[in-house]
Amino acid sequence: MSGPGRTAVVAGSTASRRGSVPLRWLIVAKMFFAFLGFSAIVTEIATLTTRQRFRAADFFSYFTVESNALAVISLTVGAFALAAGATGRGLDFFRGAVTLCMTTTIAIFIVLLSGYPASELTAVPWDNTVLHYIMPIVIMVDWLIAGRIRPIPLRRALVWLVLPLAYLVYSLLRGPFAHWYPYPFMDPSHHGYLGVAVTSVIIAVVLAVVTGLIAGVARWNPLTRWE
Template identity: 45%
Template structure:
């Protein structure tokens, strides 16, 4: 595999942009909100998924620069793509008119719109050389599940929930359960779609599997 410096620079640029957006929003909150609780900021799925995206792009950029693509990195990129797509879809459908700790306009655009788009483009441009199995892709669901458990356990103690659809104080745990199942279904479908997309990379027969050419030797 040859080095792809253009792809590496693309990844470095957006990894830096994403990190700058997250750090900039955190600094803004600390300075502008009295008695701000930093742990709340890091308890947003948006923030956590963007950190994962930053790491995935930065590491993938380094390996692209060297012309390498280890299997664990391909799986990390797939997970980051799924998390960021969930972030973009959830924000667009449920949270676009609600304050979710991203009051700075350009930061809001970067974290909720730009980065989900970038991760999808990066995935499609550089699909894994080997297919991702459905079983492998389903392991990506572990993080959203752990996030849900963490949010619901921490909520009563902190008297704070990151998103309205995770807050049982308004409409009870039944509504939380319904919304959680719907988002889980979206995440499941995305995991399957991302895994199936890796078949595009291998649509044609691999050179090693092609039958050897027939030689027409004179009799």
């Protein structure tokens, strides 16, 4: 169905049963996982505060926290946009940037951090599962199936790299002054400056490749399939 019929399905008011049910559940799923991610961040703050270990500057300097906060925003805004039939290129572009950040989160965690005990990574072990596994997977699946996404040119998608690369620079510059690094692979005292430099270059190259994959991946649209 095309034209006005397509809008009706998104709005949900006059949609057919086949079209409206999957969309409704998609919206519910977005809100559920947005709440899950938000609750994990709040639980971390509350637990660290109770233990008198919460330092806002350090806590919000974790890429995991920043990317999950963006994921919560993306899912929430995406849910309301779908409900209102107001999805657009701007939201798609933001979702792509968040997808890159969350893909980075799970990839770096698995490759470089998964060997550490969960208690050293998060204040609450369950939050480790939510923030490092569940939410990144949810965002990647959301990118594949949710909304009307048009292909994004690679040259435009490369702008997404600004977020993770700016974070990397920020962390490396802040570390010597704060005497603290958010992740061991960023700490020169562990691997030396050469080791940190090599790791940073590898991460940058991998991010560029992942950006191309995210921008160019074929996307299945459940709304179109059900119309």
